[in-house]
Amino acid sequence: MNDAELIRAAITALAFRDRDRYRAVREQYRTYHPRHEAEQLMWVAKVCVECRFPISKVEEEPEGPYIDHAELGRFLAETRQAGPDYVVPPNVLEVEGVVRGLLGEEGILNQIAPASMRGIVLFLIQYLVDTMPELREDFDQAIDEARQYAYHQLMGTEPEQ
């Protein structure tokens, strides 16, 4: 597997909570792979969050992105109830912060303790993949979109919506 295939396999295993597969892929990691994995997980989480919270057709407001607070409240209530199948992040306020940050609110991701980030991102991906059929059925597509985001960020260009 080349780098891209390796990270894709790892993220897919994480998203579908396939521990054995993840362990097997992880064994092939080289020193720089964990960082690639962490970066790409963030972008995949963004794609997943945008699937649950579609960027509204409403024009973006000057101060920042439009966020559906009622829907976000419902999502956090689900998070608190998410059963033993998930490792639910202990601080739900931080989950909200990450969701808002991934939806484009500026200056909020720095409010999240770095040690909490991975757990929150994994929870978001796993929970949303389980509950959103369009993500579950074509997760490769979600990874492709995430890679587009990463590419555009690197190049300083705007992704096509």
Added chain:
Amino acid sequence: MRYQERQALFRDHAKAALRRDAPELSRLRSLIGPDLYLHHQLFVFALFAAAVTDHFGDDLDREELAGLMAKLRETRPGLHWLRAEALVRICYGESAFYLDVPQREQYGLMWAVLEQLIPPDMGDADLTALLEEADEFGRQTVTGVFKSERLFGFGDEVEDPESREGSA
């Protein structure tokens, strides 16, 4: 310390804080020892809730809240503003966030928000009215949870209710 002394101390401390009277504030603060932390935390939360609901009214406008947080970020760059935002939203029914804001930080966050909401030159009558509202909020909250009004003094005083009324 008895209820009335305690209440007077907390009120004087709050007034000094809201007037940004630093020397008086540090003098009064030194009188609030660890044995009063629980009472004081409840008092400050009541004051916070009174000021927040005074400012935002019956319904919290999220854009207005975002504006307040933007001001807070500008004047207090290192502050954990997301937690301050959560404390405001707790006053509007999102009480589940209460457990997500570390207790140790709540005090400082509440004062930071109070400083944004209350101008330093607020008149004495307005300050007193605000503290009355806080008192009422605290009373309602406590009686909404506990059965006995005696719990107000946490049972540490034996006095007739008349004199308590008189001091309000």
